Amino acid sequence: QTVVTQEPSLTVSPGGTVTLTCASSSGPVTNSSYPNWFQQKPGQAPRALFYSTNYKYSWTPARFSGSLLGGKAALTLSGVQPEDEAEYHCLLYYAGAVVFGGGTKLTVL
Amino acid sequence: QVQLQESGPGLVKPSETLSLTCTVSGGSITTYYWNWIRQPPGRGLEWIGYMYYSGISGSTNYNPSLKSRVTISLDTSKNQFSLNLSSVTAADTAVYYCARHKRSLLGYYYMDIWGKGTTLTVSS
Numbered sequence: 056q057t058v059v060t061q062e063p064s065l066t067v068s069p070g071g072t073v074t075l076t077c078a079s080s081s082g083p084v085t086n087s088s089y090p091n092w093f094q095q096k097p098g099q100a101p102r103a104l105f106y107s108t109n110y111k112y113s114w115t116p117a118r119f120s121g122s123l124l125g126g127k128a129a130l131t132l133s134g135v136q137p138e139d140e141a142e143y144h145c146l147l148y149y150a151g152a153v154v155f156g157g158g159t160k161l162t163v164l
Numbered sequence: 165q166v167q168l169q170e171s172g173p174g175l176v177k178p179s180e181t182l183s184l185t186c187t188v189s190g191g192s193i194t195t196y197y198w199n200w201i202r203q204p205p206g207r208g209l210e211w212i213g214y215m216y217y218s219g220i221s222g223s224t225n226y227n228p229s230l231k232s233r234v235t236i237s238l239d240t241s242k243n244q245f246s247l248n249l250s251s252v253t254a255a256d257t258a259v260y261y262c263a264r265h266k267r268s269l270l271g272y273y274y275m276d277i278w279g280k281g282t283t284l285t286v287s288s
Contacts, residue, residue: 089273106274158208
């Protein structure tokens with residue numbers, strides 16, 4: 056069974072840039088795994104940010120971007136705001152099944 | 165707009181069967197994938213499984229680690245889908261979410277709508 060790995064935690068300063076990654080035990084992540092990214096704040100349900108690597112929703116902040124980087128899916132936040140402090144989850148699709156990463160807790164400090 | 169709302173007992177005894185329902189409002193339950201996902205306290209998200217209903221027939225796909233205990237079903241007359249998880253233990257204590265994913269016309273899969281979640285505790 057595929058295991059999806061994310062950084063457990065990252066810290067970024069306000070106004071800075073940070074990249075979160077999503078790796079697969081099955082090999083390089085490609086567009087065929089349709090990477091999705093979600094933001095989750097304490098006590099709330101996850102909110103979708105990106106699908107299929109870099110397609111954003113109407114509510115996704117412009118300072119967020121999605122990409123493939125070095126065989127991983129990546130979520131980059133530029134000009135980080137205090138309200139970006141949250142847990143970020145990636146999701147990959149494999150053979151019809153859904154696999155989540157362990158999540159990255161992003162601290163803005 | 166489509167909204168999802170989970171409902172369930174809140175507390176289940178060990179070895180019993182957990183039953184949760186997700187009510188879909190504002191849209192049809194056909195031609196989408198309807199998922200159950202859970203999040204144990206302080207941990208990440210775990211996909212439980214989904215049911216897809218085309219309007220004619222349905223199919224399911226479950227997390228291999230839970231497959232022997234999981235059943236997901238759908239009631240089109242009520243616009244609801246349900247989760248049954250048998251032989252529960254304390255390890256099944258979690259917030260349970262229902263969520264929709266779909267395949268776009270270009271073939272992309274995306275999970276766009278989630279319920280707010282319902283807390284389920286397994287305890288005697």
